[in-house]
């Protein structure tokens with residue numbers, strides 16, 4: 001986690017711009033931040049504990065005027081969030097910012113300490129400054145190349161040296177790093193969102209790359225110094241797409257963007273009249289799809305919940321067995337995958353370390369690999385055989401909403417594609433299903449009208465200590481996701497359960513102080529879940545029920561209801577998640593919590 005930025009420009013002043021870029025990376029970590037700049041007096045550093053606005057305020061008092069600078073926003077791993085541990089770290093004339101973890105830092109610290117290095121921080125990063133400084137012979141890129149070979153772990157690094165004041169050197173291994181290309185200026189950042197105000201022409205660095213940035217020149221080599229060609233990519237996202245657009249929080253804006261997310265994920269991919277699905281980026285031929293024996297899905301967090309919905313859809317539509325694993329667990333078991341298996345890695349960022357590791361293992365075991373991601377140039381998108389993009393646009397709120405919606409849409413399409421190719425769905429059925437998918441943005445739009453009801457309920461839910469979310473079938477993962485949304489942004493303890501499991505333990509928790517949020521919309525499981533709701537109600541639970549228009553049973557047992565448009569069951573997760581996101585959002589607002597940057601969380605988890 002953490003975010004790094006850098007800019008070297010021909011004249012001009014770059015520090016204010018870098019602070020803007022850092023704000024766009026704040027979702028990656030926000031316990032401290034800092035800037036190092038090549039001023040006329042040498043390299044000046046300003047660092048502050050807390051959010052980037054603290055750094056901004058300090059820079060008013062202590063301005064850094066420079067046309068070459070690097071910056072960092074931190075999510076602490078090694079060493080507490082203090083000013084001494086904040087980046088950039090310095091060794092003499094050299095400074096460094098780092099995202100990732102140097103696993104052998106203790107060993108290096110000892111070795112460098114024995115040759116006289118004195119450390120100012122508790123971080124793993126500071127060893128990089130000392131190591132590169134010890135190898136400096138007048139060429140920063142050469143010193144970095146010599147140093148990175150000694151580093152174990154993951155890193156995206158940016159370094160400057162006072163003796164080469166226009167140069168920034170960057171290097172990456174297993175942590176994202178993208179370069180921005182401009183007229184008389186070059187940038188670097190952990191995420192393309194930080195570059196959008198300045199340029200849309202970017203270069204994604206690959207693992208093992210070392211880049212040297214000058215205002216008017218840019219070169220990339222491997223760690224041995226061999227020149228590498230990396231293409232310049234035009235990004236279609238605009239800077240406005242990464243801004244709040246009048247909403248109080250990014251999360252609220254992103255929740256409201258979801259009808260468009262679905263429409264974008266379908267755009268150009270479906271031909272309803274002929275019943276065809278064209279998945280750009282999907283390179284697995286139909287014969288291979290027909291011969292598949294099994295699908296295995298790996299993901300973390302919200303993306304794992306999308307995987308659980310995907311399991312239901314693929315099993316039902318394509319008749320293929322699916323297993324869904326936490327990526328962080330999958331990597332510690334035998335992969336059990338081979339040439340007849342399709343491994344799907346789901347990741348909004350495409351950078352999550354565990355998911356990436358699970359994907360690599362699957363590929364090495366010989367499975368066909370597919371990544372469902374929101375970020376075109378991400379590491380996973382480049383690692384896999386096939387990539388399906390969710391086209392949700394930049395997601396800035398740490399709690400994932402619209403990216404989840406994009407994942408569900410893509411999984412729905414994939415399930416239909418597999419079903420059609422494998423002969424489980426007739427063309428007529430496929431056409432009907434595509435028509436239903438096409439109508440979905442309207443149903444999501446209607447679900448957004450539940451915002452006022454959710455706000456109203458949140459005013460009371462905000463006082464709860466715990467909450468239970470229950471669902472069945474394809475909506476069981478939505479109960480899990482509703483609970484995750486509530487706990488991560490409002491800090492209310494919440495659990496999701498398959499409703500049928502209530503009687504096997506959790507029902508003991510129920511009393512008048514326990515809100516139970518029940519997903520009881522139109523579905524094959526409606527009657528059983530209605531029974532579960534009545535059992536909970538009989539034990540005094542306050543039921544908040546999601547029901548479909550026209551419901552006349554569950555609504556009677558509920559303390560509060562949210563009425564949603566009736567949609568086919570397999571599409572209901574995409575509608576039902578909306579009021580749960582809104583409920584979490586308004587509850588967090590009522591509790592005065594930091595909605596977009598919940599404590600202890602980072603958006604992109606690039607460490608295992």
Ligand code: F6R
Pocket residue numbers: 300301302303304346347348349350351352355398399400401484488603604605
């Ligand atoms: C929760 C959330 C996380 C992510 C998880 C995986 O709101 O956002 O649980 O889903 O960290 O991240 P990606 O999808 O980027 O691999």
